[in-house]
Amino acid sequence: MNDRPGNQLFDAYFTARDMREVFCDQGRVQAMLDFEAALARAEARVGLIPQTAVASIEGACQAGHYDFAALGEAIATAGNSAIPLVKALGKQIAANDAEAERYVHLGATSQDVMDTGLVLQLRQALALIESDLAQLGDTLATQAQRYAATPLAGRTWLQHATPVTLGMKIAGWLGAVTRSRQRLQELKPRLLVLQFGGASGTLAALGAQAMPIAEALAGELQLTLPDQPWHTQRDRLVEFGSVLGLIAGSLGKLGRDISLLMQTEAGEVFEPSAPGKGGSSTMPHKRNPVGAAVLIGAATRVPGLLSTLFSAMPQEHERSLGLWHAEWETLPEICCLVSGSLKQALLVAQGLEVDAARMAHNLDLTQGLVLAEAVSIVLAQRVGRDTAHHLLELCCKRAVAEQRHLRAVLADEPQVTAELSAAELDHLLDPAHYLGQAHTWVERAVAEHSALTA
Numbered sequence: 001m002n003d004r005p006g007n008q009l010f011d012a013y014f015t016a017r018d019m020r021e022v023f024c025d026q027g028r029v030q031a032m033l034d035f036e037a038a039l040a041r042a043e044a045r046v047g048l049i050p051q052t053a054v055a056s057i058e059g060a061c062q063a064g065h066y067d068f069a070a071l072g073e074a075i076a077t078a079g080n081s082a083i084p085l086v087k088a089l090g091k092q093i094a095a096n097d098a099e100a101e102r103y104v105h106l107g108a109t110s111q112d113v114m115d116t117g118l119v120l121q122l123r124q125a126l127a128l129i130e131s132d133l134a135q136l137g138d139t140l141a142t143q144a145q146r147y148a149a150t151p152l153a154g155r156t157w158l159q160h161a162t163p164v165t166l167g168m169k170i171a172g173w174l175g176a177v178t179r180s181r182q183r184l185q186e187l188k189p190r191l192l193v194l195q196f197g198g199a200s201g202t203l204a205a206l207g208a209q210a211m212p213i214a215e216a217l218a219g220e221l222q223l224t225l226p227d228q229p230w231h232t233q234r235d236r237l238v239e240f241g242s243v244l245g246l247i248a249g250s251l252g253k254l255g256r257d258i259s260l261l262m263q264t265e266a267g268e269v270f271e272p273s274a275p276g277k278g279g280s281s282t283m284p285h286k287r288n289p290v291g292a293a294v295l296i297g298a299a300t301r302v303p304g305l306l307s308t309l310f311s312a313m314p315q316e317h318e319r320s321l322g323l324w325h326a327e328w329e330t331l332p333e334i335c336c337l338v339s340g341s342l343k344q345a346l347l348v349a350q351g352l353e354v355d356a357a358r359m360a361h362n363l364d365l366t367q368g369l370v371l372a373e374a375v376s377i378v379l380a381q382r383v384g385r386d387t388a389h390h391l392l393e394l395c396c397k398r399a400v401a402e403q404r405h406l407r408a409v410l411a412d413e414p415q416v417t418a419e420l421s422a423a424e425l426d427h428l429l430d431p432a433h434y435l436g437q438a439h440t441w442v443e444r445a446v447a448e449h450s451a452l453t454a
Helices: 017-023 025-045 052-060 068-078 082-094 110-146 166-191 204-221 235-262 290-311 323-327 330-350 356-363 369-383 385-402 406-411 422-428 438-453
Strands: 151-156 159-165
Touching (some): 025 052, 159 166, 159 356, 159 369, 166 235, 290 330
Antiparallel strands (some): 151 159
């Protein structure tokens, strides 16, 4: 029996396991301890603390040494996670090396530990997200090329419009993925920076050695040293959260399209099937879009979380009360939701099931009306735009009223047959001949993806 506390029933559905490991208690504590170990190494490097103290400090900087439940109880009194952790760290070190304990956390403040620890976690999260986005891009590029010439009804305002191709639709998803990958590359130098300012951002406790220590600490953690501490300047984190929000929204668009195409009335594209997947507790026939549900769910939840990050930006002076606290679980939860959405998007994209025959059938549901524009455009070159448009409008109304195919109605209209031959009408009313630049859009999306991946 699983006696672990917490809400875990939905975690495997909405969150990728490797992302949850980044932001679990173990991951949070280890990231803060990594900061403390690196601080000791940096301060020893510049001669502020003895080199002999480093091994004892590093040895105690292992998350497995600490009772997370006890830390959690202490946080309720301390007000943040660093205060009880540093105390516990000091006790661990003092038990074996009382001299080394004197040099723990020297010159740093709680927010330095927590914010830099968060940045270390975000670096891991970013690597996972970038990897999944790249893999999703590869899959979508393959699928876009595979279905580049597969016609299906374009839909505007949820009604049939002119034909598009499935490859073009997939290329739209791919383009959004590529742009998100570009955004992540662009923000990385701004996000992956050290937080180190001491009590109120001046590093006064370290005196003349402050900058050498800051530079050494950044080097130890392989982070950039920013122009100044950013205790209450939260734009870096909010920018990252915003890009994650864009990713969630773009994946939600993919999920929405898939779920609509899976509707019984459409039945054109399906998520991959598997035993027990998408069933109903009472209806044996059901095949529900369970992957798309995660994508749409994340796209719905993330904006609310993102609004919390934006609301927490006007922080007071040099250390915030409450607004900083509001971030602690918010950005990690956004990362977790996006990770789950990406995993589901990969499963959907890799196993996409396509019914091209159903697409062709659905394209003809309006009995040729979706290609009225194609006829009108050609006819306009011969009889004028207004005349052609009015004539096609009348023919479309007649086709609907008489429940006949537009091709038959056009064949009975002397003004049309005087200008267009039977062969021309057959050509114009073939969806495969009215796909415009759909193939070009696929090629361009794939090329942009390939250029970024190279």
